[in-house]
Amino acid sequence: MTVPLADAIAEHVHDGDTVALEGFTHLIPFAAAHEIARQGRRQLTLVRMTPDLVYDQLIGLGVADQLVFSYGGNPGVGSLHRLRDAVENHWPHRLAIHEHSHAGLANAYSAGAARLPFAVLRGYRGTDLEEQRDIISRVTCPFTGEELAAVRAVNPDVTVIHAQLADRDGNVMLWGITGVQREAVLAAKRAIVTVEEVVDEFPEHTGAVILPNWVLAAVCVVSNGAWPSYAAGYSVRDNDFYLEWDKISRDREAFLEWAAANGLPPQKENSHV
Amino acid sequence: MTVPLADAIAEHVHDGDTVALEGFTHLIPFAAAHEIARQGRRQLTLVRMTPDLVYDQLIGLGVADQLVFSYGGNPGVGSLHRLRDAVENHWPHRLAIHEHSHAGLANAYSAGAARLPFAVLRGYRGTDLEEQRDIISRVTCPFTGEELAAVRAVNPDVTVIHAQLADRDGNVMLWGITGVQREAVLAAKRAIVTVEEVVDEFPEHTGAVILPNWVLAAVCVVSNGAWPSYAAGYSVRDNDFYLEWDKISRDREAFLEWAAANGLPPQKENSHV
Amino acid sequence: MSDWDSADMMNVAAARELKNGDVCLVGVGPPNLAANLARRTHAPNCRLVYESGAIDAKPRRLPLSIGDDDLAATAIAVVSVPEMFNFWVGAGRIDVGFLGAAQIDRFGNINTTVIGSHADPTTRLPGAGGAPEIAAAAGRVIVIVKQSPRTFVEQLDFITSVGYGPTGRERRTRSAPDRTTEPTDAEPTGAGPMGAGPTGVGATGAGPTGAGPMSAGRTAVGSTGAGPMGAGPTAAGAMGAGRTGAGSMGAGPTGAGAMGAGPTLVITDFGVLEPDPGTNELTMTRLHQGVTVEDARKATGWDLKVAESIEEVPPPTATELAALRSLRNRETADA
């Protein structure tokens, strides 16, 4: 039931797609992100609550034209320098920004997963984020007259996540901090999951999310596929790399050297801009 | 951390309250319902997706003035005769009906749990249920112009559920079919949980719901508190009683005999009507 | 007389409509029997979803309620009821939904709420349950109901679930997220003695009896001007085959909220009705063995439309009857 990661990316991720790679600190699908870059995808709209290093890398490589996000920092370390360089200096090219709060983007995924066009939340009121009227608006409660925030649903072309386990039928199980992965998968047209390993039977885990095989386009075995993020029960977060990234990413040359050393080709041109 | 059930009901359930006893076939809090009746509560607004035998009994006893629900049958058996007698013949008194679909009432609880005044769903369109404008209305998506259903939030004064376990701190764990219990508890002003037993540490259970003690008003140990419903891992559903209830409940006299035999006093008067 | 009755025939006919890989929302009563019969005969990989939250349940015995522990214990996943209705039913992830009816009209609209007025009914029925949203969002809906003039009525007392609408023209279909993987086993679809029947063309298609011309194959995807967030709800998830077909009224965000093809099949103790491709009026297209058109007309509260060429439903096979009895006796599949 599993396929090689390269095949899954080749088949399901296309230039210009809206792509969500999710995982809240935990289970970030780095290996899949690198495969997307390796295959030269471009003009992607990247969606992710916390861009983290994984999107800092993709943005620096020029893979993305647009970014939808809610918090763009290197957790506990500082800035995402490639993201900042793209926004502040348009390097390697211009990056359009659509930004939410966590509550807003989480609800946008949830609406997408329910195939509703929008979600309602109590948020955003009085903030300048509301000026992004194409993604954040207001609705009035028909019962009380209260005005609430509305966010446009997010429905990625492709969502990619990393999980601990698949079973022989290609059903997937993840546990620990599971973030917004279920909603992101169910909101997508196609979902790819990389897993640590395939087992005969799932263990019991309170808080686990299980995704049946028929909502998934591809399952790929990629051991340690979340590094430098982690998979609870399989690995620990490589906090040193998060610190090291601060140095690598500060400098364009150092970043390009890192990319070259990892076989990740920069996309120099952007025909859209 | 636990209190006797009688004390919890005495303290937290008052005449005229809106009370939700939840549990979808599984984990129905029958013992708590009987304690509510035993203490002579009246003029309650009862909320429950599937009234089941538990509300058939309370309605027959005259405990309720109003019923909010989405499916009122004896699952796999037939009618709820006490509910029908109340609606069709106003016995023992008139029962006001507010009815949803499952999707609508589930979302109404979810909105209540989020302290939002309403929820949006794609449902109800074209049905006569929509004529209940005080609880079902429409909203327009500010992004696409699509018109969707809206349901008024449900916020019970008290929600009561049955669960398998509490720990020594009064945190609660339930698993198996967990229905809408989390949402119903979080939507309530006060929540009471009866549990099969208290343990030192929770086991691992995929799909379990855990409720921290600070969202609960009272935890009571009531072994087999869901009978004739069941608690997965502790008991099996008493399907024979569900069949037997069909006979007991068909006839007012047989019902009153059953009530007397179980120490459940009928509330004859209803000052509201 | 044979060793089966009209109730058996209804359940068998319904079971035959399920195919391997179908995601089937199962309610109590005949649907439960039909779906589990399909799993024990020609469609072992039919995926049963129960509105109690059990996804891909594999009950070892016929469950007596939709909340039996056997469903949770054998399901791939158990989700909350709000999630079931928002992320699974409402999102259009159900291929086949079964409904019952206390009343049904010629356009497949259903009443399960009251006989008489809602405020002061002569008969209080159970109510809506999951039906309105299943009716709207399931890829196709199969109604199982005994045919009688009291049930097949000219005018419903209450519309609980919408079929093709009061005039047969109100239903609009929407894109729905189709599964992205194919059924997991290689068994041919429609392996039962009748094949999958005329509504079962393709694993996810609504079939030629749907509300209008169906788009076939892979629906165009890509962002259709909905801004940076992807294609937006009108094209959301329109990946798989078939169900995207818009019907004669066209699709889009101003539609009536329905996603699926509607009640493509009504299975009764007399035979099978299907909506007329032009008007959506329920039309008797098949009769059970020993039933005449005249019988069916007498059991219908309106002037029943009958297909020009009417087929006979093949009677239950020995295999089907044995499986049915085993289920009714609550034997396990291995017994």
Add this chain to the structure above:
Amino acid sequence: MSDWDSADMMNVAAARELKNGDVCLVGVGPPNLAANLARRTHAPNCRLVYESGAIDAKPRRLPLSIGDDDLAATAIAVVSVPEMFNFWVGAGRIDVGFLGAAQIDRFGNINTTVIGSHADPTTRLPGAGGAPEIAAAAGRVIVIVKQSPRTFVEQLDFITSVGYGPTGRERRTRSAPDRTTEPTDAEPTGAGPMGAGPTGVGATGAGPTGAGPMSAGRTAVGSTGAGPMGAGPTAAGAMGAGRTGAGSMGAGPTGAGAMGAGPTLVITDFGVLEPDPGTNELTMTRLHQGVTVEDARKATGWDLKVAESIEEVPPPTATELAALRSLRNRETADA
């Protein structure tokens, strides 16, 4: 000079504001340190909630991110991020929310988004994260930020999170569901050397420095004419004490969506600012040891308001400093 610096003082002062039983939403950086310091000193039963989904986490070592496995492994429950924001943060179940700021104005409004214009910023900051909804819905908000004219600005470049609004008068509070059980241990609240400070009156009260007269004690409940479904959102969950206080602008469904009392405390490296009870203008009420009013004024980009009677913040105790160092060295609590 002492054996502590201004960063230590900020963390210690913030930790002291947490009480046993407080439900505290913890973000990365100083809040993480302050909350865990409180747990290791005077408030061992302070309940830590991380927006990654961990509820009642009891980290054995200082987590380096809000997604550390130690949080999930030691939490009472781990929920999804949508659930965290809808059912916990948005529903008003957080007593204390900590926020940082790149810019803050005199009414406690915060920018963490951009310096310059949003379309073409000179400095791109991380963005909103959970802050806007924490700022709106937490029972009280504590801002931890270093004081400088670049940070304490007359005019924000961007409003990411609302304090008391652009003129200090825009905040309206709403009912919120309070916990229904009391803190689980008997330790007196406010056990730190300063007590809980002036904002910490009662376990759930917003305190006298809130936006206006606070209703005390048990708020009236009961259905207020909202129909059969209970009291509706305006009274929903208004059971516990204190937080229901409406503020001078009144509460109700037309309010600005805020539930909590707002930024009742801003803790800096110079001291503590609190909103003026009348105008909500941030007012320097306490100074750290060795800091003068003049120092604070120079570090503020507007004409800083100073309380008539200004107190000195007691310096860190030896116990506090030891716990702080142990946390920074990522030692376990038992070590």
